[in-house]
Amino acid sequence: MKEDAFDRFDRLIAAVQPTDQAAVQRAVERQATLTKPPGSLGRLEQLSLRLAGIFGSERPDPRGVAVILAAADHGVAAQGVSAYPAEVTAAMVRNLLPTESGPGGAAICAMAEQFGARLYPMDAGVRAELPLHPALVRAAVRRGTDDLSLGPAMAVGEALALLLAGAELAQRAGAEGAGLLVPAELGIGNTTSASALTARCLHLPVRQVTGRGTGIDDLTLLRKREVVQRALDRRGPEPLSPLETLADLGGFEIAAMVGVILQGAALRLGVIVDGFVEGAAALIARELRPEVSGYLLPAGLCAEIGHRAQLDALGLEPLFELGLRLGEGTGGLLAAQIHLAAAATLRGMRTFAEAAVPEA
DSSP states (O other), X not given: OOOOHHHHHHHHHHHOOOOOHHHHHHHHHHHTTBSSOTTTTTHHHHHHHHHHHHHTSSSOOOOEEEEEEEEEOOGGGGGSOSSSOTHHHHHHHHHHSOBTTBSOSSHHHHHHHHHTOEEEEEEEEOSSOOOOOTTOEEOOSSSSOOOTTTSOSSOHHHHHHHHHHHHHHHHHHHHTTEEEEEEEEEOTTHHHHHHHHHHHHHTOOHHHHOOOTTTOOHHHHHHHHHHHHHHHHHHTTOOOOHXXXXXXXXXXXXXXXXXXXHHHHHTXXXXXXXXXXXXXXXXXXXXXXXXXXGGEEEOOOOSSXXXXXXXXXXXXXXXXXXXXXXXXXXXXXXXXXXXXXXXXXXXXXXXXXXXXXXXX
């Protein structure tokens, strides 16, 4: 008998176990013997210990990096909350796809080519007919969510379907060599959805977590905040499960990223939390399974106003602040290089005894 979606979901949740604290302790002991003054590698040392817990070894080896980029449209875009029309989502997905002459033309394509990372584009619900292409993973249940300011963005069953599709793609990425996953997104209107989710999950005022997204002007920002407030007011204090919250206020690409995060943790892979929309997905994933937190790795602080609050709640300190607000996993892929370097130092440096270097 075919496994029910909720059974698959329950099995995925149960598969997420705590990180290996015994490996962390071994890594602490190894770190103290490496050929360097204590603390001289700064935050790389802290990151390497976190990676030891994730990979269950005092010599963590994350292998490759995969960017799983889910794209979808949002019904709330009709409220005029973005500087760009909804048609941009489909155009950007087309720009992700490789051609006979080389990789796609998006920023993340150029960066993935530079760093040797794998890119997995997913149609999670773009409101357009996209070209048949072997690189494009098709997971859409329909073409865009409903307007979250007027009613639930999607049904719980739809949110679950996209969550499981993201998990399946993360499983594939892990099988194809990824040790670090970068959940990523495209979707006009998705910072509106992420703002609503963040306000709900962190119980914060709308103005503290709703920013300029694609670079909107003051009038559009005011309208965007009003839209987010209406979405939150629809349900009032009614208690919702994390999955119901995701369906009520989320996007199809956010649901897919929740699945990527959960599956990454279940596989004991590092999951790099890139920007604001990814942060909203991480908050939902953490509510579904608190043990997820140990597998989350920081990227940079993005330009969106609510990102710091997300990172604080997730216990992540950003690695850099470059004013990034593009999405696509660009910040996450940059951060991956730092995490790989941190792992390499713990794994590959010699100890004082091995190098015959006298200790102080």
